Amino acid sequence: MESPMSFGDAISALKSGGRVARTGWNGKNMFLELQVPDANSKMGHPYVYMSDVSGKLFPWNPNQLDVLADDWYQTGQPT
Numbered sequence: 001m002e003s004p005m006s007f008g009d010a011i012s013a014l015k016s017g018g019r020v021a022r023t024g025w026n027g028k029n030m031f032l033e034l035q036v037p038d039a040n041s042k043m044g045h046p047y048v049y050m051s052d053v054s055g056k057l058f059p060w061n062p063n064q065l066d067v068l069a070d071d072w073y074q075t076g077q078p079t
Helices: 007-015 064-068
Strands: 020-022 031-035 047-051 057-059 072-074
Touching (some): 007 031, 007 064
Antiparallel strands (some): 020 031, 020 072, 047 057
16 A cells, blocks of 8 residues: 555546545445546546445545545556
8 A cells, every 4th residue: 555645635646547545444445436438428527436345336425534534545456
């Protein structure tokens, strides 16, 4: 695991194609990725999604704890 990052650093990592997570999350294998629409997408704007502990994906919105946390890190390989 790399050095802890701020939320701003985590957003920058997502924009660069990385996958991020927090050490403060209770579940293993949870992560965020940025989905950027292409010509075949139904979505018209980029959005962040999360993988839960069972590997199911869903749209993600940060809460205040996530925004103010400094325990973000880059993890795994983006899909």
